[in-house]
Amino acid sequence: MTRAGPFRTTGLMALTGWPFLALLCTFSIALITVTMTMWNRWPTGWAPVLRLGCLLLLMVAGAVVTADVVNREFGFYTSFDDLLGRLPPVTATPCSAGIDRPPAAPAHGRIEHVRLAGSVSGISRDALVYLPAVYASPAAARSRFPVIELFHGYPGGPGAWQRHLDLTAVLDREIAARCMPPVIVVIPTDSDPGHDGECVDALGGRRNETYLAVDVPAQLTARYRVSNAPRSWAAMGYSTGGFCAVNIAFHHPARYAAAAALSGYFTPVTDPSTGDLYRGRRGERQWNSPQWQAAHRHIDVPLYVVAGRADPEAQRAIEHLKAAARGRVPITTGESPAGGHNFTVWSKACPAAFDWLAGHLPVSVPSLAPQPQDLGG
Structure with missing residues (x-):
């Protein structure tokens, strides 16, 4: 996730405002006082039930206060509408591809669960x-497809893209609308449980970047009809995954034609979840800082960056990256959805990000529209 400072919004009872936190603390203190005062004063017949009820309320109150403090620190949800998913939609913008052609009926792609073993990195995940859907069509039997590699946040896993961002439905819809060509999408596990490796080759540690940028493409090419054309891959991620996508694409421009970051950050982090991945070596840290790279190199990897309007840390990260790049890296800023640092924002930003990435990928099967059939049949 993006490491953020305490987040505040205005309003008497804003979700991240001091009055709301004060109200929660006051209620909790009052509940503790009532529990202690009345513990031995409840009517004998009702005492066990009332004591249990007070204890349960105390646990709930403690959990709510803790959740509010954590939310204030990271800005996951910045309003009650954000928390309840009642945010206005992002303004729909017609995609450049296929706007003069009627969309095909949505077809159903397929998700496969695989194990990818890295012969170079020694990592298997x-x-x-x-x-x-068109992948199974006899007419596309000799076609090869471009690839989008997706990165998840930390903590998390590949399944978050499917559970929280409805990946299959989004891709099916965008492909059917001809906003993007048929693509293969791979979502590797990009970190070990309990350790945020930031998708880098740590000094003396796990070779995460080698696994993600060398082994995963090799494994995918061996198993599927992946395009062998140069720059036929693109990368995208949310939160920590946004850092991963940009950093890896910058390091491997011959493979990745473009990258997108949803609420990402662009300088490496050292904290308890990462440890010191670079062992104090400045050069290694700079090499794994997209912001530093953008300030010192001309990099032919266009970027698409977007963050929620109420996600100040991610918004600042975007501004700092753009200021550092100064034209050395093409950067497109997407429309900022309302909300903070959460899946509601990323789900609203995903379709436009996919469409933008598609504009930088080769069209493998231009004459084929996805057919209204299920690959599972």
Whole structure:
């Protein structure tokens, strides 16, 4: 996740405002006082039930106060509408591809669960692979497909893209609308449980970047009809995954034609979840800082960056990256959805990000529209 400072919004009872936190604390203190005062004063017959009820309320109150403090620190939800998913939609913008052609009926792609073993990195992890509906068509039997590699946040896993962002439905819809060509999408597990490796080759540690940028493409090419054309891959991620996508694409421009970051950050982090991945070596840290790279190199990897309007840390990260790049890296800023640092924002930003990435990928099967059939049949 993006490491953020305490987040505040205005309003008497704003979700992240001091009055709301004060109200929660006051209620909790009052509940503690009532419990202690009345513990031995409840009517004998009702005492066990009332004591249990007070204890349960105390646990709930403690959990709510803790959740509010954590939310204030990271800005996951910045309003009650954000928390309840009642945010206005992002303004729909017609995609450049196919706007003069009627969309095909949505077809159903398929998600496969695979194990990708890295012969170079020595890492073996689970992954999800999306195959577009047209992949199974006899007419596309000799076609090869471009690839989008997706990165999840930390903590998290590949399944978050499917559970929280409805990945299959989004891709099926965008492909059917001809906003993007049929693509293969791979979502590798990009970190070890309990350790945020930031998708980098740590000094003396796990070779995460080698696994994600070398082994995963090799495994995918061996198993599927992946395009062998140069720059036929793109990368995208949310939160920590946004850092991963941009950093890896910058390091491997011959493979990745473009990258997108949803609420990402662009300088490496050292904290308890990462440890010191670079062992104090300044050069290694700079090499794994997209912001530093953008300030000192001309990089032919266009970027698409977007963050929620109420996600100040991610918004600042975007502004700092753009200021550092100064034209050395093409950067497109997407429309900022309302909300903070959460899946509601990323789900609203995903379709436009996919469409933008698609504009930088080769069209593998231009004459084929996805057919209204299910790959599972």
